[in-house]
Amino acid sequence: xxxxxxxxxxxxxxxxxxxxxxxxxxxxxxxxxxxxxxxxxxxxxxxxxxxxxxxxxxxxxxxxxxxxxxxxxxxxxxxxxxxxxxxxxxxxxxxxxxxxxxxxxxxxxxxxxxxxxxxxxxxxxxxxxxxxxxxxxxxxxxxxxxxxxxxxxxxxxxxxxxxxxxxxxxxxxxxxxxxxxxxxxxxxxxxxxxxxxxxxxxxxxxxxxxxxxxxxxxxxxxxxxxxxxxxxxxxxxxxxxxxxxxxxxxxxxxxxxxxxxxxxxxxxxxxxxxxxxxxxxxxxxxxxxxxxxxxxxxxxxxxxxxxxxxxxxxxxxxxxxxxxxxxxxxxxxxxxxxxxxxxxxxxxxxxxxxxxxxxxxxxxxxxxxxxxxxxxx
Amino acid sequence: xxxxxxxxxxxxxxxxxxxxxxxxxxxxxxxxxxxxxxxxxxxxxxxxxxxxxxxxxxxxxxxxxxxxxxxxxxxxxxxxxxxxxxxxxxxxxxxxxxxxxxxxxxxxxxxxxxxxxxxxxxxxxxxxxxxxxxxxxxxxxxxxxxxxxxxxxxxxxxxxxxxxxxxxxxxxxxxxxxxxxxxxxxxxxxxxxxxxxxxxxxxxxxxxxxxxxxxxxxxxxxxxxxxxxxxxxxxxxxxxxxxxxxxxxxxxxxxxxxxxxxxxxxxxxxxxxxxxxxxxxxxxxxxxxxxxxxxxxxxxxxxxxxxxxxxxxxxxxxxxxxxxxxxxxxxxxxxxxxxxxxxxxxxxxxxxxxxxxxxxxxxxxxxxxxxxxxxxx
Numbered sequence: 001x002x003x004x005x006x007x008x009x010x011x012x013x014x015x016x017x018x019x020x021x022x023x024x025x026x027x028x029x030x031x032x033x034x035x036x037x038x039x040x041x042x043x044x045x046x047x048x049x050x051x052x053x054x055x056x057x058x059x060x061x062x063x064x065x066x067x068x069x070x071x072x073x074x075x076x077x078x079x080x081x082x083x084x085x086x087x088x089x090x091x092x093x094x095x096x097x098x099x100x101x102x103x104x105x106x107x108x109x110x111x112x113x114x115x116x117x118x119x120x121x122x123x124x125x126x127x128x129x130x131x132x133x134x135x136x137x138x139x140x141x142x143x144x145x146x147x148x149x150x151x152x153x154x155x156x157x158x159x160x161x162x163x164x165x166x167x168x169x170x171x172x173x174x175x176x177x178x179x180x181x182x183x184x185x186x187x188x189x190x191x192x193x194x195x196x197x198x199x200x201x202x203x204x205x206x207x208x209x210x211x212x213x214x215x216x217x218x219x220x221x222x223x224x225x226x227x228x229x230x231x232x233x234x235x236x237x238x239x240x241x242x243x244x245x246x247x248x249x250x251x252x253x254x255x256x257x258x259x260x261x262x263x264x265x266x267x268x269x270x271x272x273x274x275x276x277x278x279x280x281x282x283x284x285x286x287x288x289x290x291x292x293x294x295x296x297x298x299x300x301x302x303x304x305x306x307x308x309x310x311x312x313x314x315x316x317x318x319x320x321x322x323x324x325x326x327x328x329x330x331x332x333x334x335x336x337x338x339x340x341x342x343x344x345x346x347x348x349x350x351x352x353x354x355x356x357x358x359x360x361x362x363x364x365x366x367x368x369x370x371x372x373x374x375x376x377x
Numbered sequence: 378x379x380x381x382x383x384x385x386x387x388x389x390x391x392x393x394x395x396x397x398x399x400x401x402x403x404x405x406x407x408x409x410x411x412x413x414x415x416x417x418x419x420x421x422x423x424x425x426x427x428x429x430x431x432x433x434x435x436x437x438x439x440x441x442x443x444x445x446x447x448x449x450x451x452x453x454x455x456x457x458x459x460x461x462x463x464x465x466x467x468x469x470x471x472x473x474x475x476x477x478x479x480x481x482x483x484x485x486x487x488x489x490x491x492x493x494x495x496x497x498x499x500x501x502x503x504x505x506x507x508x509x510x511x512x513x514x515x516x517x518x519x520x521x522x523x524x525x526x527x528x529x530x531x532x533x534x535x536x537x538x539x540x541x542x543x544x545x546x547x548x549x550x551x552x553x554x555x556x557x558x559x560x561x562x563x564x565x566x567x568x569x570x571x572x573x574x575x576x577x578x579x580x581x582x583x584x585x586x587x588x589x590x591x592x593x594x595x596x597x598x599x600x601x602x603x604x605x606x607x608x609x610x611x612x613x614x615x616x617x618x619x620x621x622x623x624x625x626x627x628x629x630x631x632x633x634x635x636x637x638x639x640x641x642x643x644x645x646x647x648x649x650x651x652x653x654x655x656x657x658x659x660x661x662x663x664x665x666x667x668x669x670x671x672x673x674x675x676x677x678x679x680x681x682x683x684x685x686x687x688x689x690x691x692x693x694x695x696x697x698x699x700x701x702x703x704x705x706x707x708x709x710x711x712x713x714x715x716x717x718x719x720x721x722x723x724x725x726x727x728x729x730x731x732x733x734x735x736x737x738x739x740x741x742x743x744x745x746x747x748x749x750x751x752x753x754x
Contacts, residue, residue, distance in 0.1 A: 243643025266620025
């Protein structure tokens with residue numbers, strides 16, 4: 001009844017610069033203040049930063065009323081733009097999703113999702129426990145018709161002109177069959193159009209080789225399904241891609257199951273972090289190298305900014321009735337602000353309506369095909 | 378009959394510094410001169426480099442006799458230490474493994490494996506097509522008794538004191554069940570003992586989270602099997618590890634299936650390569666940063682050396698009657714020389730006998746357990 005459904009979503013999805021504004025002129029974002037590693041003060045600091053940069057955003061902030069009122073009052077620019085919703089409980093990083101689903105009604109996370117469910121906010125942002133957030137999102141927002149498994153999509157620094165590639169699923173579900181992978185391709189292409197402004201994203205399917213005979217059975221089937229869907233869904237399918245193409249430039253969207261995607265994401269992050277630390281060590285090695293580090297400071301800062309995970313903070317949950325942005329649990333104010341910026345951009349582009357329409361079209365096309373007896377099954 | 382089997386292998390495997398020499402005093406390495414991207418001249422250059430550094434190595438070199446004779450004659454230090462075996466055909470990077478197995482008898486790759494099979498050489502090194510090399514190795518060397526799926530193990534730059542972790546399988550097979558993963562743990566621990574001189578390696582099982590309830594069914598079963606085998610096989614089992622731990626310091630050996638391992642390997646390589654290129658760009662950005670680059674040259678070179686993939690060149694095929702080192706197809710002379718050094722180190726430590734004994738012990742322990750009715754099945 002009160003779910004933010006969009007039955008009238010018929011608009012064609014095209015890439016356009018992020019200049020138009022929603023009719024109301026203001027975007028309301030629901031923010032879970034609790035559950036991140038650094039506590040609500042960091043989240044409120046991130047809010048203040050976003051509020052300064054984006055005068056169009058209003059916030060609904062969820063957590064213990066007294067504490068949040070105190071934190072918000074300290075920020076001059078927030079008082080008028082933040083509504084606080086009292087929630088006494090917190091989902092911790094150690095809570096099991098199944099437990100949160102049963103006993104989490106009083107948590108700030110649950111409350112934050114309710115604001116999207118009730119249509120008060122366009123999108124939800126949380127730094128909390130990923131598994132619990134996905135379980136609660138599925139319970140309260142429900143899956144989009146036609147989506148079997150929702151996915152988590154991330155932006156990954158890449159050699160492409162837009163600077164980032166989309167990868168999904170990075171861990172919503174550890175399994176995906178060929179139909180799920182097709183849905184990921186459709187949702188990922190939609191995200192690339194709205195999040196990266198690419199009119200015709202190139203989609204690749206992650207595998208251990210680029211030859212068509214390689215890989216697991218479901219990958220060969222998915223290769224066929226995605227290839228057939230590409231034209232109608234306005235993306236290019238480049239076929240199989242390899243791990244090295246995730247930060248590469250042969251495609252803009254990398255489709256994989258949540259097990260593989262999660263391992264790849266964390267391997268990439270771990271490798272980048274190791275190299276960063278070794279680089280620091282190298283520059284502290286000798287007096288000469290310390291001078292060099294000083295001279296190179298601006299260049300190194302630019303590099304760091306380019307690959308700083310805080311600047312691309314936010315996994316987006318796709319395939320639900322209402323979008324959810326999962327910020328890194330350890331995000332600082334810069335990270336929280338980046339997650340809010342991403343949420344704003346998606347809300348403002350009407351992403352939710354577009355992805356719902358895209359998935360619905362794919363479902364009806366598949367049904368038509370099945371009725372005509374030309375389905376792939 | 379002529380397979381290099383080691384029925385007498387009873388020696389306990391302990392870490393010891395790489396100072397002892399095999400009784401004969403000399404180690405013979407069989408090298409496939411063809412199939413790499415840079416041709417036989419690069420392979421011979423790598424041989425010359427290794428020969429200078431390791432006076433104990435002799436080579437059997439496989440490829441077109443005339444060409445190899447000319448290349449070897451140019452190197453003063455090689456003539457007496459290289460035996461050439463004529464092989465007219467070459468396995469290319471595009472040949473399908475199944476085709477090479479049927480029609481590859483005249484290839485240098487086949488010939489190189491025959492020298493190990495016949496007992497003339499201790500170990501084989503090839504820069505050629507990985508799939509074909511694994512298929513031919515399985516055909517000609519055969520799997521060790523008790524091994525269902527051989528694995529490819531690589532060394533990965535890490536935060537550990539030894540500088541590297543072992544990861545396997547990185548692509549011998551796209552599937553692995555719990556028993557295969559147990560074998561990988563045993564073989565990986567053995568490799569870490571002999572390749573990295575770790576008396577008691579710590580083994581981790583790659584998953585999407587460290588909690589015991591997470592992940593696919595075969596991973597939970599493998600968790601149990603590996604935990605039970607750890608004590609008898611003299612390694613510590615740290616349980617589940619995540620992608621970020623592959624370059625980390627919580628374990629020395631990362632066990633995973635060949636699909637996931639291949640994606641992780643290539644994602645890590647791709648990420649490192651992107652960061653390297655961005656770093657170069659950053660240092661070329663302004664006159665000041667170019668000066669900084671000059672001052673930091675030594676430090677940057679040291680960093681590069683630390684993570685240079687050429688210096689840890691060589692995937693090792695484990696689980697066969699005779700070890701095989703797969704060098705990167707694009708390896709230059711430094712890379713070929715690193716692969717030969719690795720092969721020498723493994724041959725010299727008696728690695729093949731030890732891993733065979735280790736796997737055989739595990740098989741008989743499992744049989745005993747099954748007979749006593751306490752097996753895990």
